Amino acid sequence: xxxxxxxxxxxxxxxxxQVTLMCHQTWSHSYMFWYxxxxxxxxxxxxxxxxxxITDKGEVPDGYVVSRSKTENFPLTLESATRSQTSVYFCASxxxxxxxxxxxxxxxxxxxxxx
Amino acid sequence: xxxxxxxxxxxxxxxxxxxxxNCTYSDRGSQSFFWYxxxxxxxxxxxxxxxxxxxxxxxxxxxQLNKASQYVSLLIRDxxxxxxxxxxxxxxxxGGYNKLIFGAGTRLAVHP
Numbered sequence: 001x002x003x004x005x006x007x008x009x010x011x012x013x014x015x016x017x018q019v020t021l022m023c024h025q026t027w028s029h030s031y032m033f034w035y036x037x038x039x040x041x042x043x044x045x046x047x048x049x050x051x052x053x054i055t056d057k058g059e060v061p062d063g064y065v066v067s068r069s070k071t072e073n074f075p076l077t078l079e080s081a082t083r084s085q086t087s088v089y090f091c092a093s094x095x096x097x098x099x100x101x102x103x104x105x106x107x108x109x110x111x112x113x114x115x
Numbered sequence: 116x117x118x119x120x121x122x123x124x125x126x127x128x129x130x131x132x133x134x135x136x137n138c139t140y141s142d143r144g145s146q147s148f149f150w151y152x153x154x155x156x157x158x159x160x161x162x163x164x165x166x167x168x169x170x171x172x173x174x175x176x177x178x179q180l181n182k183a184s185q186y187v188s189l190l191i192r193d194x195x196x197x198x199x200x201x202x203x204x205x206x207x208x209x210g211g212y213n214k215l216i217f218g219a220g221t222r223l224a225v226h227p
Contacts, residue, residue, distance in 0.1 A: 031213070042219035043159070043203070050213065058214065090158055102147050102207045104215055106158040 002026050006091050006107040013081050014115055021076045021110050023091030031094040032074040033104065034058075034066065036087040043090070049074055081114045088112070117142060117208050121218035128225055134191040136202050136221050141185070144209030148180055148187045151203040153220065159203055163189060194225045 004025040013019045023032065034046040035058075045058030047066040055066050063085060065077045078085055088111050092104040118141040128134045136150075147166055151159035165171045165178040165187065177190040187206075191198055201220040208216060 033214070040219075043217040045214055048214060102213075102215060103149065103161055103164055104205075105161065106151075109158050 004091060004093055004105060004107040006089075006110050008110060009108065010111050012113045012115060015082060016080050019078045019081055019112070021078075021089055021091075021112070023074045023076070023107060025072055025074075025091075025093045025107075027093060027095070027105075028071055029093035029095045029105075030071070031096065031104075032068065033092040033094070034064070034074070034076045035090045035092065036060065036085075037090060037109075038087050046076065046089075078112075081112075083114050086112060086114045117216050119204055119206050119216050119218040121202075121204050121221045123219060124222040125224045126221055128194050128223070130194060130196060130225055130227050132194050132225075134194045134198065134223055134225070136189040136191075136204075136223065138187045138189075138204030138206075138218055139185055140187070140204075140206045140208075140216075142206070142208040143182070143185060145182075145185075145206050146209065147207035148178070149205040149207075149215065150176075150178060150187075150189045151205060151217075153201045153203060155200075191223075194223075196225050196227060199223055199225050 007022045033048040035043045049055045049068040091107040094104045120139045150163040153159045163178040171178045175192045179188045203220045204218040205215040
């Protein structure tokens, strides 16, 4: 039972390059989320998805693009990376429909450095 | 403005003591509350969820919720050095806001 995985775990890229972070979950959870975590800011929501082909902006969406063609995958793309996007990125998933809904489970994270 | 507030710490407790972590939130209508533990360099791990006023116990952990005071806490009994981590409080706000708001976290240090 792999749960939720992210790839790559570490990435170094240059300013202006496009980079895609992958997230895959095996629980068939409806909801998936992308967060970034920076010192002094805690976890901030970038985008989330309620189901395949349904996505919405979070707190800090600028410079990011998401898609969700399959329930299990939720890639996050930085269209033109900037140094301010250097961060640790976490993917999470959640299910709905019972009291335990909204318990989010996190992937291991991707540490991204933009030089 | 949806806010979840935590004392950043560090909260330093001796091994074997009770660690008390606190969290306040801004939305009186919130119904779901969660505590996550995050070790340095790792991802957040869900350790407790609570939905009703009162106490919920799970092993050495007790979550306490007081909706009238908009306050949720986490008690860790018999603290161990392995409990040293950052503890994140998360709240699902009301009004169809289908996301969690996280506090910035409290760093706990348990010293032998």
